[in-house]
Amino acid sequence: MNIAFFSTQKYEQPFFEQSITGQGSVSITYLEQSLNQNTAILAKDFDAICVFVNDTVDDAVIKQLASFGIKTILLRCAGFNNVDLPAAKANSMNVLRVPAYSPEAVAEHCIALMLTLSRKTHKAYNRVREDNFDLNGLLGFNLHSKTVGIIGCGKIGLALCNILNGFGANVLVCDPYAQPGNYTITDLDSLLTKSDIISLHCPLTDQTHHLINDEAFNKMKPGVMLINTSRGALLNSKACINALKTKKLGYLGLDVYEQESELFFKNHSDEINQDDIFSRLVSFKNVLVTGHQGFFTQEALTEIANTTIQNALEVCESKPLTNEVL
Template sequence: MKIAFFSAQKYERPFFEQSLTGFSNIAITYFEQSLSMHTAVLAKEFDTVCVFVNDSVDKAVIDQLAIFGVNTILLRCAGFNNVDLAAAKQHGMRVLRVPAYSPEAVAEHCIALMLTLSRKTHKAYNRVREDNFDLNGLLGFNLHNKTVGIIGCGKIGQALCNILTGFGAHILVCDPNAQAGNYTITDLNTLLTQSDIISLHCPLNEHTHHLIDDDAFAAMKTGVMLINTSRGALVNSKACIKALKSQKLGYLGLDVYEQESELFFKNHSDDINQDDIFSRLVSFKNVLITGHQGFFTQEALTEIANITLQNAFEVTQGNSLTNEVL
């Protein structure tokens, strides 16, 4: 198998090269470019593409890949909302993903966002570096006894529930597939109205696009904290700005963003940001944004590399495909 590896980052290559030593029949060529109609030509002479969350794998791209003879799409992530599955099926392409690399990595990042926002440690860090030890403006709140609503309770949601139980939080879960656990299963409206903190962990699809909109914010408590480490388009960014301005939304922690494909995973420090919505979001003092790094731990990258290459190996062997999406 010859893999065209798109959106390659220097931090992930060592993990894939280490894992690759166990697969002699697989070769990888790394491309820093993200996959799109403009870069699909790089996949010529390859039978497989390996893509990440912000690569474009829509119908036009898939049609072009099929012309080049690509027959397999390997996702090195859990979500597959960026892949046109109908187009892939039309061309008989196999699509495989990494369903669970390290749920704890993302869940722990959620906690980091919650604690940083609630205790204002990022502001305290900057003050102390300037010899300013004034505590005014740094008043926080406990997670203990707070009601935390989790929308989507798959592996990451479950891991977050386990951590929050240790904090002594009251946990509400909204997920049609949720099983009984250390939380209360409820409907979306009840979760929105009762939660002090809301964390999103559901996939992005036609049912969840802009799940958090003007109506959702209207139902929430005043001063609520919202955390999103799942997919950016779960939240309507313009509605989010309105909620921040009205102070309905008291704290916002984002590891993902609706239009992140134009921003994240690249260094734009010498550029003028053309995204007015993103610029407005980062201007609020009660907003904390990280650049899609919730997955970014040694353990998670090791698992992503191992599972992605195991997926590739199963294809080469004609075995049943453990992590097949299509």
Template sequence: MQLTVALFSSQKYEHASFDACLNNQTRIKLTRFEQSLDAKSAILSQGFDAVCVFVNDIVDKTVIEQLAQFGVKCILLRCAGFNNVDLAAANAHNIKVCRVPAYSPEAVAEHCVALMLTLNRKTHKAYNRIREDNFDLNGLLGFNLFKKTIGIIGCGKIGLALVNILNGFDANVLVCDPYAVPGNYTICDLDTLLSQSDVISLHCPLTEQTHHMINEHAFAKMKQGVMLINTSRGALVDSKACIGALKTKKLGYLGLDVYEQESELFFKDRSDEIMQDDVFSRLVSFPNVLVTGHQGFFTKEALSEIAQITVNNALEFANNQPLSNEVK
């Protein structure tokens, strides 16, 4: 029996990776939809055994009820996070949920460091100046990462990959994670990390407990001029609180690869549209803010791993095997 899969939020850049994994594969039939999954588009899943979704697809109770009505039995996440899925509703309708628990953690860690160095040494601004024959160094002053205290909140595979890179800078790395084990870093509580770090990088999942964990109270505990990097989930950070911290210069540098309302913005060309998100517009108006459109994962190696693990998850479900990456 063939497993039919509706892949939502399909992007051209991932076609080659999935085609390579599905080459000569007759067990799975994949149909791509550019639309993201939500209550309106869920009808497209009618007649499919499974849906494959990405980070900004909406898989809440309403959508899951529709999926169940249409006979969908499995939700395949091609990402690590699953905060966009109502697991209780999926369980109630006996719909299995599988994810990609890790895909090239080095890709995200390296992008994180790229944000740090770009913000710090202002290479993006220097690039634009040189193209206009402006070789003035004023306004481009940075600082050494060498010996700086860098705090990592959440030390899973991506956090550990970042630790390895930062150790090369001989940085003083602090880690706040309830599951952290001893390593080449100092384990501490959140207040200590917030108060002592020159740079803070977020690498924890989005839960009820971590939602807006970086808020005005957290900023009050930080050093003046601190750098904040978020390549994890947008809603870990209270965007309005960021604006306040940027205005007082408490926040000296902000690097974001994620944004709490990114589902309305990212992964599409919106250059011909009028920006409707006033908070985002205000954030990017600051000269010390750098935003990338959720591209931390975006390497050849990561895309290949995502496709391979997603296809393996689908095959396990199709063959009634134990699900290695099931989320319960």
């Protein structure tokens, strides 16, 4: 199987090269370009494609891929909201993903965002570098005894629950499939109303698109902290800006952004940012943004590479597809 890898970064390649060592049936061509209607032609003469979170795999792209004879779409991520599944099914394509590369990696990044915001360590770092040791303006708060609401309790949500229990937090969970555990299962309205900190861990679907909007913010406590390491479009960015301006939202930690495909994973330091909403978000002093790096650990990249190659080999060898989405 010759696979065209779209949106590849240099940091990924050693992990995939290690994973295909000795696997003569799989070869990889790394492409920096993201997949879309204009770049789909690059997949011609390949047997399969492999895409990441911000690649566009819509109906038009799938029809192009099908015309090249491609029957396999490999996702080197857990989410598949960027793939038009009905179009893939209509063209008899296999779609496989990496369902759980390292739940702890993302959960620990959530904690990093929470602690950085709550203790203002990013501001303290900059002060000390300028020989400013003044503590005024750096007052924080404990995670201990705070009520933390987790929306979506899959593997990442569960990993976060376990960490928060170690801090002595009171954990609320909203998830229709949640099983009893070391947390309190509740409905969305109660979670929004009672939580001091809210962390999003649900998939992006038609039902969860802009789940956090003006109505949701109106139900939250004044000064609430919101963390999103899941999918950018769970959050209505304009509603978020309004909540920051009125101080309803006291802290915001983002590792994802609704329009991140035009920004993240690239160096734009020599350019003028054309995204006015993003520029407004990062202008608030109580907002912390990282560029979709929650997954970015050695352990997670190893698991992503191994599972992606395992998925490819199962297709090659006509084995049952362990991680099949479609």
